[in-house]
Amino acid sequence: MRICSFLPSATETVYLLGLGDSLYGVSHECDFPDGARAKPKVVRSRFDPNTLSSGEIDRLITDMMTRGENIYEVDEETLSNARPDLVITQQLCEVCAVSFEDVRQAVGRLERAPALLSLDPHGIGDVLNDILEVGRETGADSEAHHAVFNLRGRIDAVRRAVSRAETVPTVACIEWLDPVIAAGHWIPEMVGIAGGADALMEAGAPSERVGMDRLVEADPDILVLMPCGMDADRAKSEFGALSDVERWRGTSAFANGRVYAVDSGALFSRSGPRLVDGLEVLARILHPNLFGDPPSSQFCARIA
Numbered sequence: 001m002r003i004c005s006f007l008p009s010a011t012e013t014v015y016l017l018g019l020g021d022s023l024y025g026v027s028h029e030c031d032f033p034d035g036a037r038a039k040p041k042v043v044r045s046r047f048d049p050n051t052l053s054s055g056e057i058d059r060l061i062t063d064m065m066t067r068g069e070n071i072y073e074v075d076e077e078t079l080s081n082a083r084p085d086l087v088i089t090q091q092l093c094e095v096c097a098v099s100f101e102d103v104r105q106a107v108g109r110l111e112r113a114p115a116l117l118s119l120d121p122h123g124i125g126d127v128l129n130d131i132l133e134v135g136r137e138t139g140a141d142s143e144a145h146h147a148v149f150n151l152r153g154r155i156d157a158v159r160r161a162v163s164r165a166e167t168v169p170t171v172a173c174i175e176w177l178d179p180v181i182a183a184g185h186w187i188p189e190m191v192g193i194a195g196g197a198d199a200l201m202e203a204g205a206p207s208e209r210v211g212m213d214r215l216v217e218a219d220p221d222i223l224v225l226m227p228c229g230m231d232a233d234r235a236k237s238e239f240g241a242l243s244d245v246e247r248w249r250g251t252s253a254f255a256n257g258r259v260y261a262v263d264s265g266a267l268f269s270r271s272g273p274r275l276v277d278g279l280e281v282l283a284r285i286l287h288p289n290l291f292g293d294p295p296s297s298q299f300c301a302r303i304a
Helices: 008-016 034-038 054-066 076-082 100-108 124-138 141-162 187-193 211-218 232-240 245-249 275-286
Strands: 003-005 023-027 041-045 072-074 086-089 115-118 170-176 222-225 259-262 300-302
Touching (some): 076 100, 086 100, 086 124, 115 124, 170 211, 187 275, 211 245, 222 275, 232 245
């Protein structure tokens, strides 16, 4: 089977199932595992986010969407050369990945139409079901069930450990810093599994612009900064450059010394198997007395 993946989480799932050699095209953001970096790119961004600040990225994307312009483009020549049997994409967020309609139209212009699979999870259970769905579509059912069994075991281990916790801290997970956007979808559920209470969002709800006033009013015990697609070092740098950083520093999370920047692109914003790694990091942030402090690394950096 020849597979093209239009989103990083699907690429990670394909590799998880041992099908990396069957990938003949990936998106420009597919960077894990390392083998994905060398695959032909079937989608590209119309701008380089690494050269812009959080505020500049938000303004540019807002302007593009207002004008009806695409943020991402399908490389139809590369897609045609890939001759895929299966194309995996999503409908969840047009800011995070190429739109489903653009993929559908590009696939429709191929000489031989492949199967089209859209993954649109809103919670952890949906993510695990998507792994099973990719397994069914690719003939890797056994590998998918084995992978999901192991992931469920790790999730259950976190649940068992936090059941011994004496406190349930309030937590705000911030998906974007300028403007302030609270992380939704699977993130509030992850907070709950890790033994916390999300101070801003309900499980399964889409991410939402909440603004600084609402964040200050919520006054969470713990702040986790996870700007979409950024690693921990960049999240920390983006935070330090904010014009209203002193308002952030007035929250209880800073007074408690419990503010963290995490690698969102690796562990939180992608709806793939590494969300379970993110859950384990989150559990260590919320309950270091049960798990030990999260190690300072590329995946997690303490700000206060």
